[in-house]
Amino acid sequence: MTEEIVDLAQELIRRPSRARIDDYGPVLATLEDWLGARDLPRRRLHDDGGRPVALLVEVACGRPGPWWALDACVDTAPYGDEGAWSFPPDCGDVVDGWLRGRGAADSKLAAAMFCRIAAEVHARAAELRGGLAVLLDADEHTGGFGGARAYLADTAAARPAGVMIGYPGRDEVVVGGRGLWRATIAVHAASGHSGSSRRTVGAVSRAARLVQLLEEAELPGAVGDFPLPPKLTVTSCHGGEGFSVVPDRCELGVDVRTTPTFDADAAEAWVRRAVADLDAQLPTPRPTAITPVATWPPYRLSETQQPAAALLDAAAHEGLTVTAKTAGPSNIGNLLAAEGIPTTAGFGVRYEGLHGTDERARLADLPKVHAVYKQAVLRLLADGSAPPQRGAGLY
Structure with missing residues (x-):
C-alpha cells in the first residue's frame, strides 16, 4: 500500500511543477491517469483566466452527511541554486529511506497519500456518510492560493465541513495560525x-x-x-x-x-x-x-473541534505523541478560516530541505502517517455530524 503511494509520489516529483516556472499540465495529467485507472471521479478547476489551478477528486458516500476535504499542493517552490544540490532536484529517487527531490516534503508525497485514501474511501463509500473531496492544488506556492479559491467558488462542489492540509512534520498538528x-x-x-x-x-x-x-x-x-x-x-x-x-x-x-x-x-x-x-x-x-x-484573519481550532480532534485522536491511537500547534506563518487555513471552514494545516512525515537545497521526506514515517489520516477520515465519514462553526475566526 505505501509502495503504491511512493511510486506515485516519485512520478509527481519527476514532473517539475515550480510555481510560475513550469507547465502544470504534466503533473496534473499524471494524477488524472492514476485516479482514472481506479475509477475515481476527478475534474480540473480553473481560475478566472481559464488556467488550470487544481485537480478535484470527489467521492460521494452512500448515506447523507457532511463532506470533508483533504488538501495537498502539487506545485512547488523553485529549485534555487541547482549546483548546490547533491542530487538532481527532479530525481524522485529513494536513497537510505528518504524520498528525494523538490516536492517530496511539500507536498507531493502527501498528494499521493491523499489519492490513495480517496481510493480506499471509494471502495467502501456505500457504508459511509457525506463525502470526501481531495483538492490537489497547483497554485499554492504562488501565494495566490488559486486552487483553494477555485474550489470554494465552484458551485458544483459540496462545501466542506472541515479540511485537513497535508503539510509535513510528524510531531505536531497545526490547528491555527497568525x-x-x-x-x-x-x-x-x-x-x-x-x-x-x-x-x-x-x-x-x-x-x-x-x-x-x-x-x-x-x-x-x-x-x-x-x-x-x-x-x-x-x-x-x-x-x-x-x-x-x-x-x-x-x-x-x-x-x-x-x-x-x-x-x-x-x-x-x-x-x-x-x-x-x-x-x-x-x-x-x-x-x-x-x-x-x-x-x-488569524484562526485557531480547539483540540476538541473537528477535524482537529479526529486527527489528534488517530495519532494517539497509532502511538504517536503529537501536540496541537498554532503556527506563526499564515497558510491556506487562514483563507478557509475566513470562510468559516475549520482546518488543520500540518501533520505528515519528517523532512529536510523544505523550500531549500536537497529536499527529502522520511519514508519510515509514511505507514503511520497514512494510517492516521485514513483513520481520521473514516471516523469523520462514519459520524455524519458536522462541527459547529463559530464564525470566521473559529474561536
Missing part, C-alpha cells in the same frame, strides 16, 4: 541636488526614521488562549537612484502578523500612528501614503 496585514508605505520628500548648500532630508532618510519608529514601538504580548503575540517586520525598502539626486520617494513594505486581540484594524492603526509621528517630526508638503495590499 493572520497578517500587509501594506506598502510611500515616503515622500522634496527633491534636489545632493551637493546643494541647502540642508535637505530626502525620502530615504525619512523612510529610515519611519523604520525606527515602527520597530521601536512595542507591540502587545500574547493574550488569552492564542499563544503567539503579534509581530511587525519591515520587509523591503526601495528608493533613490544614483548619487547626485536627493530622492523624492522611498517605498517600504510592512508585514504585520496579527492575532485575535491585535487584528488587521489594530495593525493598520498602529502603522498609521507611526506615520503620523514621522510627518510631524520631519514635515514635508506631501504626506506619507499607506496602501494596504493583503489581509488574512
Whole structure:
C-alpha cells in the first residue's frame, strides 16, 4: 500500500511543477491517469483566466452527511541554486529511506497519500456518510492560493465541513495560525541636488526614521488562549537612484502578523500612528501614503473541534505523541478560516530541505502517517455530524 503511494509520489516529483516556472499540465495529467485507472471521479478547476489551478477528486458516500476535504499542493517552490544540490532536484529517487527531490516534503508525497485514501474511501463509500473531496492544488506556492479559491467558488462542489492540509512534520498538528496585514508605505520628500548648500532630508532618510519608529514601538504580548503575540517586520525598502539626486520617494513594505486581540484594524492603526509621528517630526508638503495590499484573519481550532480532534485522536491511537500547534506563518487555513471552514494545516512525515537545497521526506514515517489520516477520515465519514462553526475566526 505505501509502495503504491511512493511510486506515485516519485512520478509527481519527476514532473517539475515550480510555481510560475513550469507547465502544470504534466503533473496534473499524471494524477488524472492514476485516479482514472481506479475509477475515481476527478475534474480540473480553473481560475478566472481559464488556467488550470487544481485537480478535484470527489467521492460521494452512500448515506447523507457532511463532506470533508483533504488538501495537498502539487506545485512547488523553485529549485534555487541547482549546483548546490547533491542530487538532481527532479530525481524522485529513494536513497537510505528518504524520498528525494523538490516536492517530496511539500507536498507531493502527501498528494499521493491523499489519492490513495480517496481510493480506499471509494471502495467502501456505500457504508459511509457525506463525502470526501481531495483538492490537489497547483497554485499554492504562488501565494495566490488559486486552487483553494477555485474550489470554494465552484458551485458544483459540496462545501466542506472541515479540511485537513497535508503539510509535513510528524510531531505536531497545526490547528491555527497568525493572520497578517500587509501594506506598502510611500515616503515622500522634496527633491534636489545632493551637493546643494541647502540642508535637505530626502525620502530615504525619512523612510529610515519611519523604520525606527515602527520597530521601536512595542507591540502587545500574547493574550488569552492564542499563544503567539503579534509581530511587525519591515520587509523591503526601495528608493533613490544614483548619487547626485536627493530622492523624492522611498517605498517600504510592512508585514504585520496579527492575532485575535491585535487584528488587521489594530495593525493598520498602529502603522498609521507611526506615520503620523514621522510627518510631524520631519514635515514635508506631501504626506506619507499607506496602501494596504493583503489581509488574512488569524484562526485557531480547539483540540476538541473537528477535524482537529479526529486527527489528534488517530495519532494517539497509532502511538504517536503529537501536540496541537498554532503556527506563526499564515497558510491556506487562514483563507478557509475566513470562510468559516475549520482546518488543520500540518501533520505528515519528517523532512529536510523544505523550500531549500536537497529536499527529502522520511519514508519510515509514511505507514503511520497514512494510517492516521485514513483513520481520521473514516471516523469523520462514519459520524455524519458536522462541527459547529463559530464564525470566521473559529474561536
